[in-house]
Amino acid sequence: MTELLDDFMLRALLAGLIMVAIAAPMGCLMVWQRLAFLSDTLGHAAVLGVGLGLLLQVKPIFGVLAVALVIVFSLSRVSSFNSALSETTLAIISHTGLAGGIILVGLLPGPGVNLEAILFGDLLATTRGDLLNLLLTTALLVVLLLRHWRAFVAVSVSREIAQAEGIEVRRVQFLMYVMIALLVAVMMKVMGVLLIAAMLVIPTSSARLFSRSPEQMVLISGLYGLAALAGGMTGSFHFDWQTGPAIVVSATLMLLLTLAVTRVFKPRLD
């Protein structure tokens, strides 16, 4: 069985499938809570994490996770209960992290780092170790999602009402931030830091067009993610496109197609 994993294409496919499975619920929650920009920020700042990881000679994923956690800890301290995270603050962190990371990576001695793989991902280079990281993190996230789903949905609908009804909104929100940090750290390898947010937002937007309940939206996002993965990997395999960007572009093509179809058929959404 394990020798099957020797096939790089199979490892890539498995990594893609796991990513799609966890990107659907996480992506929906992030869109509902307007946190899509946070994943983008953590993604960009992950380059700094990669640089720090290399500098300290630990695995890059630990550097990325450390940077992401520092950012979400700080953000949860400064953000007030009512307001969403400030776009300006996020943009500053995002681009400073990216710029600092690129300088750091450039200064490091030894064989150069493949910056392109960091930025855009390299699904086809997924190792057994990557696969294990992805699997374990996804398992943890799924457990947390199942345990706290009701609270996550309630907080997404209205923080005020959830808080008044006894849900500890700040704790739920903080848990959410930490989960996003974990997700970004493991998705980086597959999608690249610049494209993580795309995988969380685009299939979700397609699903929103005709789903009628939160869970339905998660399920349909998963199907769109799956289709984007299939499209991207096919493009990558047959036409030698870069895998991450190919997945994103197929996701967007499907969103446009869905938009066109729903325009024509106009399903009643009320």
Place this chain on the structure above:
Amino acid sequence: MPAELLLRADNISYSQGGRLILDSISFELRRGEITTIIGPNGAGKSTLTNIVNGLIDKHSGVIERSPGLRIGYLPQKVYVNTLMPLSVERLLRLTRKSSDEEIDHALTQSEVGHLRRRQVGSLSEGELKRVLLARTTLGKPDLLVLDEPTAGVDVSGEVRMYQLIGELRQQLQCAVLLVSHDLHLVMSQTDQVLCLNQHLCCSGLPESVSRHPEYLALFGPQASESIAVYAHHHDHEHDVAAAPEAHRHD
């Protein structure tokens, strides 16, 4: 016998960004009573309700809630997350398990039974207010906190909304804390008025508050007349002094 004490606010003050928003506010909320907060814009009415329902906790002074107090809260501005597909029925089941009958009853009582299968994002502001009011009743609250429940509701709806609040008080045997601008509509049912302008200008029964100099200074004599038109019916005894208590005149 005074009704059961549900919440006591003692000497509550709150500042934000160095600006004093609430100054030494004290009051009590009792089961079965409707308390109405009135006051001009920026008087701190919403801040006070948020302190009562626990959304704001960085205040000075003490809020004593009776143990296990269940609060149902209807915010003034309801931000509807249209990014999430959500039916009215699901909205009602968001944080608690309710039977089909309970949901039907709550929606019908708020006169929005026909909206059960609609998506929340497609509701008008007034419809949403009623749906959310129905939702708060499902939690069988001891205290209903309603921040301007008629904002966004049309005029005929306003009268009905206040009737409904009166019905809910009877049915749930709960206390109601109401923020309102519609002085003349609210006063007929109110047991206690808190006239707020950063500090508590005066409080007590509607008739007595309406004669208080600080109230007149804030709202003018017409407002006083509009209250006086409505007779106030007592269905239980108050231990609140009939004369308005004056607080801090500085």
